């Protein structure tokens with residue numbers, strides 16, 4: 001009985017990992033010195049409200065974001081256009097990225113650490129994410 005369940009687990013694992021591979025799409029990102037190809041998370045973009053994008057743009061320029069980010073190219077942090085290529089505009093990703101702006105973090109892009117921004121409200125952080133993710137829609 002044990003052997004049988006071992007095989008079932010293995011088979012499931014193989015099926016699941018194949019599916020994960022098929023769903024991934026590869027793209028070249030803008031940052032010229034980034035040699036690796038990054039996986040783009042597949043998914044449909046949800047429509048964005050142009051007012052929110054505008055507000056987000058202002059918030060990004062009034063905060064310290066451009067100390068470490070540029071729009072089109074890599075600086076200390078990833079290019080905003082690369083971030084927008086990577087994530088589909090969906091609530092789950094917007095929430096996740098907004099939380100990351102507030103709490104900071106590392107490990108997603110193979111860059112150094114992003115500093116936390118505890119003074120930014122969740123609402124403002126989401127507006128900034130809308131702006132950043134809107135950049136590849138033009």
Ligand code: HEC
Pocket residue numbers: 060063064065066067068069076077078083097100101105106107108109110111112113114115117128129132
């Ligand atoms: C001290 C430098 C620094 C500052 C200031 C900074 N960032 Fe970052 N940012 C980074 C780094 C480094 C990463 C990559 C982190 C990683 O690899 O997980 C990053 C990643 C991101 C990501 C992508 C996160 C992910 O998980 O894919 C977003 C969105 C982002 N920054 C937005 C902002 C915004 C908005 C601001 C201004 C409020 C800002 N950053 C300020 C360094 C910075």
